[in-house]
Amino acid sequence: MRATTIGTFLRRRTRWFGVMAAWHGLLFREELRHSPYRSFTLLSLAGAVFLYFPFAAWGVREVLALAGEEGFDPADVSVLPLAYAVFLVWVLGAGLKGRTLWWVIRSSPVPRAVLGLDRALGVFLVALIVAGPYVWGAVQGADFQPAALLSLIALPLWLSARLRGAGGLWYPFMLLLSAAMGWSMAFLVAKYLDQGLVFEDYNYEMARQLLRPVFARLHLPEFLLVALRAPAAVHVLVGLGALWGLASTLGERSDDTNVFGFVGTWLARWRDAPAALAMSSLLRHLDVGLSQAVMAGAFALAARTYGLAALPPGLVVWWAVAALWWPVWKERPALPAALAANAPDPRRVAVELVSGRHRALAATLVPFLLLPGAGAPLAVWVVLIWLLQYGSGWFAQLDPAWLPGLLVFALGSAVLWFGGLP
Amino acid sequence: MSARPALEVLRLSRTYRSGRGVRAASFQVARGEIVALVGPNGAGKTTLLEAVCGLADYLGSVRVEGFDREQEAAQRARMACLPEDRDFPPFLAGSTVARLAERFWEQPGLEHRFVSEAERWGLGAAELETPVFALSQGMREKLALALVFSRTVPLYVLDEPEAHLDPIMRDRLESRLEGLRSEGSALLLATHDVHLATRVADSILAITRGEVADLGRVGVAEVLRALDSGS
Incomplete structure (x- = not known):
């Protein structure tokens, strides 16, 4: 295993953080120039600084603690929490200013692709946080977990869904690009922790591991055996397969509706029209919601698997379902324009649509009541959601639009956390 | 038939930053009457209809069966809108x-x-x-x-109801509009089909650059001439 000096390590990181600081500085400057939400931008800037500072200080302390030795081994476990902390605050910072980013992209003279890259990186780092526990577990010699596969499939799905704005002919290329980024970084982290710095030749390693089972062992059982013994290769192959499936299934958004036609027919028979409308919105955003749900569930499972946190099963389910619903709940419910134009009482519409959302959310949780270990607390939560519909008048007037969703998520997490404790 | 018009629009204005929009439009639609609103793309037809339907803010007054926007629920209960x-x-x-x-x-x-x-x-x-x-x-x-x-309802406000319809359905639409009129309803429709407008409408409003002119009951040639001179 190679070791690098603390000086080299710090120089590389300093350069990296310098680039990132400049990058965020550019974005904030553009936001302050063009965004209509300047006070929000300033607030998010203050928040980002507040978040960055203690973690950066902690990171420096960690590194200095390691500097007591002649050389610095980057495979040291201390690197992992440090990396996590940095990633987390970066993502939080990106999330805070993401609220206004589209205004920047729309009005800034800086090329869109350049500005959009920051968002892509932020999203990618979220994905990395989710993949992290599995990579860490694999490096530490833990058994290969099916959940890890799930997580690593979900990464490019989610990335591609978020980057889909490219649209049209660029869509498949963006899928592949985002996948390549995800897999490359997963490899990078694994190799970094396992074998030291491999920036120079990790591509070769990737190609070798990917191609060896294909060309050297064409016999299928052997191929599968090798693939199973080499989780990285499995990840790459499965990931590419998942991407191909996603690209061919979803394609343009207008086409993906065909996949869910049967659900639409079922919804047509649901007499509860406001709940059916909420469910229709869920289907409309299913590509993003589902990949978020898989990621949330996978992250929670990873946390359980590697002992990072003892999460009750009901909470894992709730996080996944809440992530599934989040693209819907973060927006205020609305009737289609042609119906809204003829509704005499918009206030009543708002209240009843929120009420419908509660019922639809409860309905999606019902199948999970059969899950071993999750039943009782989850049943309590389903009943509570059902009762929450009677407070829809209060929920409907909350501002900003995503606040009701956040409250429901927090309340559910509290109920299932305390309800699931032994 | 009630003496009060089903729809009464008085000095309605709604302008965008670009300067486009509708300026000081005034007209009435009586029960048992069809009024067609015609105009080139971007002239302000949809803007005007959105204001009438209460989907956008505006200056001036819109009364539906005597109810103004302060009585929004009563207004909406008396009209059916087909927005763009x-x-x-x-x-x-x-x-x-x-x-x-x-x-x-x-x-x-x-x-x-x-x-x-x-x-x-x-x-x-x-x-x-x-x-x-x-x-x-x-x-x-x-x-x-x-x-x-x-x-x-007493009033129907329709934005291009003929869009995407095949010829048979357009014919059926024409019959339906006439049927509603004979039942005593008032209809305001925005359309690009000048032939349809001149066939069914009792009165034609031409809108160009946000200005509304009442042409009365005229033929296709007069409508086209009015639009051409205004644009």
């Missing part, structure tokens, strides 16, 4: 959309009327149980028409 944006959620079927309409339009029995109205537009039970995304653009248009005509 009539996309329905793709995963809902027409029947579910009708259930939503019955609930939020506060029109008991609308769902049943909708089924018979839909039949008039060639939408059978199978089509009404089909998710919207699986319907053609023309079928979606018919769904929107069936919904709006399921209401029984």
Whole structure:
């Protein structure tokens, strides 16, 4: 295993953080120039600084603690929490200013692709946080977990869904690009922790591991055996397969509706029209919601698997379902324009649509009541959601639009956390 | 027939930053009357209709059966609007959309009327149980028409109701408009079909660059001449 000096390590990181600081500085400057939400931008800037500072200080302390030795081994476990902390605050910072980013992209003279890259990186780092526990577990010699596969499939799905704005002919290329980024970084982290710095030749390693089972062992059982013994290769192959499936299934958004036609027919028979409308919105955003749900569930499972946190099963389910619903709940419910134009009482519409959302959310949780270990607390939560519909008048007037969703998520997490404790 | 007009618009203005919009439009639509609003693209037809339907803010006054915007609920209860944006959620079927309409339009029995109205537009039970995304653009248009005509109100405000309809359905639309007029309803429709406008309308409003001019009952040539001179 190679070791690098603390000086080299710090120089590389300093350069990296310098680039990132400049990058965020550019974005904030553009936001302050063009965004209509300047006070929000300033607030998010203050928040980002507040978040960055203690973690950066902690990171420096960690590194200095390691500097007591002649050389610095980057495979040291201390690197992992440090990396996590940095990633987390970066993502939080990106999330805070993401609220206004589209205004920047729309009005800034800086090329869109350049500005959009920051968002892509932020999203990618979220994905990395989710993949992290599995990579860490694999490096530490833990058994290969099916959940890890799930997580690593979900990464490019989610990335591609978020980057889909490219649209049209660029869509498949963006899928592949985002996948390549995800897999490359997963490899990078694994190799970094396992074998030291491999920036120079990790591509070769990737190609070798990917191609060896294909060309050297064409016999299928052997191929599968090798693939199973080499989780990285499995990840790459499965990931590419998942991407191909996603690209061919979803394609343009207008086409993906065909996949869910049967659900639409079922919804047509649901007499509860406001709940059916909420469910229709869920289907409309299913590509993003589902990949978020898989990621949330996978992250929670990873946390359980590697002992990072003892999460009750009901909470894992709730996080996944809440992530599934989040693209819907973060927006205020609305009737289609042609119906809204003829509704005499918009206030009543708002209240009843929120009420419908509660019922639809409860309905999606019902199948999970059969899950071993999750039943009782989850049943309590389903009943509570059902009762929450009677407070829809209060929920409907909350501002900003995503606040009701956040409250429901927090309340559910509290109920299932305390309800699931032994 | 009531002496009070079903729709009374007085000095209605709604302008955008670009300077486009509608300026000081005044007109009336009486019960048993069809008024057609014609004009080139971007002249302000949709802007005007959105204001009348209460979907956008405006200066001036809009009275529906004597109710102004301070009495929004009473206004909306007396008119049926077919706005320009009539996309329905793709995963809902027409029947579910009708259930939503019955609930939020506060029109008991609308769902049943909708089924018979839909039949008039060639939408059978199978089509009404089909998710919207699986319907053609023309079928979606018919769904929107069936919904709006399921209401029984003194005033109908329709933005390009003939869009995406085949010739047979356009003919049926014409009959439906005339039928509603004979039942005593008032109709204000924006259209690009000058021939349709001159055939069915009792009065034609020409809108160019936000200015509304009452042409009265005229032929196609006069309408085209008015639009040409105004643009």
